Amino acid sequence: MASTSPNTHPTMGPVNWLGLWTLISKEVRRFLKVYFQTVFAPVVTTLLFLAVFALALGRSAQITAGGVAFLEFLAPGLIMMTMVQNAFANSSSSLIMAKVQGSIIDVLMPPLSAGELVVGFATGGVVRGLFVGLVVALCMSFFVPLHALHPFYIIYHAVTASMMLALLGMMGGIWADKFDHMAAVTNFVITPLSFLSGTFYTIDRLPEMFHALALINPFFYMIDGFRYGMIGHADGNLMVGAVYVGAVDLLLLLLSWMMFKRGYKLKA
Numbered sequence: 001m002a003s004t005s006p007n008t009h010p011t012m013g014p015v016n017w018l019g020l021w022t023l024i025s026k027e028v029r030r031f032l033k034v035y036f037q038t039v040f041a042p043v044v045t046t047l048l049f050l051a052v053f054a055l056a057l058g059r060s061a062q063i064t065a066g067g068v069a070f071l072e073f074l075a076p077g078l079i080m081m082t083m084v085q086n087a088f089a090n091s092s093s094s095l096i097m098a099k100v101q102g103s104i105i106d107v108l109m110p111p112l113s114a115g116e117l118v119v120g121f122a123t124g125g126v127v128r129g130l131f132v133g134l135v136v137a138l139c140m141s142f143f144v145p146l147h148a149l150h151p152f153y154i155i156y157h158a159v160t161a162s163m164m165l166a167l168l169g170m171m172g173g174i175w176a177d178k179f180d181h182m183a184a185v186t187n188f189v190i191t192p193l194s195f196l197s198g199t200f201y202t203i204d205r206l207p208e209m210f211h212a213l214a215l216i217n218p219f220f221y222m223i224d225g226f227r228y229g230m231i232g233h234a235d236g237n238l239m240v241g242a243v244y245v246g247a248v249d250l251l252l253l254l255l256s257w258m259m260f261k262r263g264y265k266l267k268a
Contacts (some may be wrong), residue, residue: 030124046079
């Protein structure tokens with residue numbers, strides 16, 4: 001009677017948890033290893049923004065916006081702007097560097113599905129965004145009173161906003177062929193959307209046309225919801241904003257998955 005030998009090949013199941021965890025760990029360790037550039041530099045830049053506004057306004061900094069002192073109104077916007085910029089930078093730089101250096105094959109060859117690759121790179125961006133945002137908030141609290149009036153809105157918008165920019169960074173990193181292309185996305189898409197989203201002002205002061213444009217900018221809703229969580233003031237509809245940001249995340253998640261699934265600009 002012939003004996004059957006047991007299958008010695010490991011079964012991973014529907015999800016390669018070990019591979020996914022390894023990818024996430026790689027992405028997190030990558031930015032922590034150069035923390036002076038990836039954590040301290042954004043903190044210094046954000047505090048400089050705060051200092052410039054405080055010095056420029058002088059005693060006028062005590063004027064109210066959204067029912068609180070202007071610097072208290074400004075702080076949530078600056079924190080959110082730092083978070084999303086770092087979430088974008090993490091996933092975009094990881095992919096563009098891998099493509100330019102030719103090491104992208106090391107990511108594509110392991111038994112990771114398109115969904116697992118998307119989750120891995122996106123999670124790395126989210127972790128960096130949240131980590132830098134937390135450090136910025138802690139440092140800023142020494143100069144501006146910070147509150148957490150509605151923790152749910154703070155957490156929800158921090159996570160979904162970081163996810164949105166991590167996914168955008170992933171798509172940009174896949175699309176870009178060189179660092180100049182990535183810089184163009186940052187300068188002509190991410191930065192304008194960040195600065196024109198109510199970071200430094202209430203959109204009620206905008207002319208009617210620009211006010212309407214602000215209401216279709218997802219960056220406005222992520223900042224508006226986050227600011228509401230901290231100071232209790234919102235310029236837009238909170239429910240619409242929460243659904244809108246979540247829907248944009250799902251759309252970007254699908255598009256990112258399709259790019260990995262088809263090997264767009266990843267496979268020769």
